[in-house]
Amino acid sequence: MGLTGLEIFKQLPRTNCKDCGSPTCLAFAMALANGKASLDKCPHVTDEARENLDSASAPPIKLIKVGTGDQTVELGDETELFRHDKKFYHPTAVAILVSDQEDVEAKVNQIKELEFERVGLKFITDMVVVKNDSGDADTYKAAVEKAAALTDKALVLMAEDTGVMAKALEVAAGRKPLVYAATAENYEAMTALAKDKGCPLAVRGKGLEDTAALVEKVAALGYKELVVDTGERETSKVLADLTQVRRLAVKKRFRPLGYPTIAFTSKEDPLEEAAQATVYLSKYAGVVVMKTAEKQHILPLLSWRQNLFTDPQKPIQVEAKMYGVGDVNENSPLYITTNFSLTYYIVEGEVEASKVPSYIIAVNTDGISVLTAWAAGKLTGESIAAAMKKAEVEEKLAHKKVVIPGHVAVLSGSVEESTGGWEVLVGPREAAGIPKYAKANFA
Amino acid sequence: MAFNLHKEKYRSKVSEVVLGATKEEGGTRSHTLTVGGESTLPFLQFEGDIPNRPIAALEIWDVAPEDWNPCFDPYYKDVYDNTGAWARKCVDEFGADLVLLRLKGADPDGKDRSPEECANTVKEVLEAVSVPLIVIGCGKGEKDNQVMPLVAEVASGEKLLMGVAEQENYKSITAACMVHKHNLIAQSPIDINICKQLNILINEMNLDLNKIVIDPTIAALGYGLEYGYSIMERARLGALGGDRMLAMPMIGNVGYEVWRVKEANASEEEFPGWGQQEERAILWETTTAVALLQAGMDILVLRHPKALEVVKKNIDELMESNKYE
Ligand code: B12
């Protein structure tokens, strides 16, 4: 990607002075194109050439930061179209909309409750969008101020009137909110405002091409901390635009669209809205803005985000060892599972819910699930016995009973054999059955 | 900088499979459903054709399910014991494009119904509804090998979509599909090579490639969904790139996977932090389905009528043209 050696060569002084260590400017240009040299080595490049070349070697999608402190949200800087090619790096930010005409405090508090623990991870929404529906600058400023006081989450200020925006920025600029939006009508003043306050700026055009042109105008004003909105609101057109923006940036290095995107749901029904957001999140949105803030509507979306942005090359694993859940002692039951983090945490959660202090051994299966590991020959009588031995179960426990997952009931015999006579109990198939099972067998 | 859209040029397209047969075609369906035929990635109509919209089935059983979540009761309780009525309700009331009948009753560890009983249920459902039908076995290979050939026979000419053929067990069902002109689900464990290999094996038995639908194996949201998603994206890119052994439409058992997981079933009392159970479950199913649509799923098998409704609306929206002027 990026520029060819010849294109770079044209920007160099072409004096062949060798100060860079290369025999000729052309050789140096080739080395640059191959990523084998850095431009600083040539002391003679002009500032203009440096800028051209820097921007050509910059990442295809600019990294944009919104917010401050631990709640800073990083957007963009993606390099792939498909996660299987490498991975996606910056999870789509989920933003929830608050109107300055509703009870801001109630909604922001509701948003703050959208925090879920799942598989050892914490899922949260990232941004609060405060929208100017009132048309009134003071009402808006008060709403922004209130939201800012209630949450540390990154903010998006949504007002088209630059006067209204200026007033809100008086109280919120320090939080580095995303200023939404520069449009054909207001871009000069809006860009000046965002630039002056050092806040990232969303640029909204009317369709793809118009948006690209508007971004160029904004960039020409000397500001490039941008987020792009093509202005489409229909599901299929947004999908098309998000795809085009991503492709043009990544495959064509088309600079005017080399920024993260923001997409707004348009559906009123929350279930339809969640489905629409799922499309945008799956296909490249940098930020997706939702209206609903109900837990049951948001948890599925955040779960999908977590799935989509995991590294496809490396399953998330927990350390393969014996864990004690609760106040364990030598009589505590012993469960076997795998070290796939998803599997382990599900089992751990259920063992905890059973309220019977227990041991769990996470057998090293290279981070794959129970049936996958069984099918791949990584969860066997021998591997279970070896993991038990390593955990020194004979020394730590006063009994000789071990519970295996119901899905691998077929392993009973070989576990018994490999452990030299431990009693093998077959647990339920789904971990959700563990509390009931524990009550029946260990309470 | 000059602005030019970036359109991919693909060499090939997904094959088209026709489900069901009308009277003229030797069956008894009121209409047929065609799936596949895409010449671009999902819904990117600006660079290719999506001649057939993805379709959504509701899943029904030949026996009353004992462990379906009580939130299904208001929809299905009165028909759980009457498979034909259950099918009719799915189509007439809930708007399913088609029905998937799972012959759960054949399970030797359950009701152990005979092949004849299973075949009768299939006939019953064919009489109850006029949409094309998907029929799959109980999942225990040996038993299914006895049941499915008879099912194929009694429904001869109906162009069912029958399943499933797996790498270790594909011959008997493939032969049955061949003889009685049905379509076949070829299931592979989220592995693109096994997927291709199985299609080759099936094709070697002379079943046409346009009679095969791929089940790439999926998992529920939060339970490995992303693995199936990526395998499907790769398979679809392979299809568009000209690999005929990957060029079949894809089917996914979304409802079956989703309704096993805790997030769908756990009550709000138990997990107040997860919000209302039924809507959460509907969205667990919807989100799984909608994500898979984006990876190229052509036939979604769902369980909850509301999930069906939301997914169908999402498909409607995505089928709106997004061609650039
Ligand atoms: C994602 C997936 C993969 C991923 C692996 C992801 C990973 N990190 O594990 C990939 C793509 C790599 C994969 C590969 C294969 N897979 Co795979 N895979 C799946 C899939 C879709 C989901 C698995 C999953 O993540 N489940 C979620 C976790 C949480 O489930 P779990 O670990 O089983 O835990 C649950 C229960 O077992 C229980 N539990 C867990 N521990 C314990 C402990 C106790 C004490 C108790 C009581 C309960 C309990 O609680 C959990 C929740 O209920 C399933 C099909 C499906 N839909 O389930 C197939 C599946 C497991 N795979 C299968 C196969 C065959 C394979 C391959 C061998 C195929 C091949 N290439 O030949 C390979 C092997 C890979 C290798 N050599 O390493 C088969 C297994 C068939 C069988 N019945 O034996 C399945 C069932 C698909 C199928 N229907 O054919 N797979």
Ligand code: SF4
């Ligand atoms: S230092 Fe610069 S001008 Fe001199 S040879 Fe190297 S590239 Fe050319």
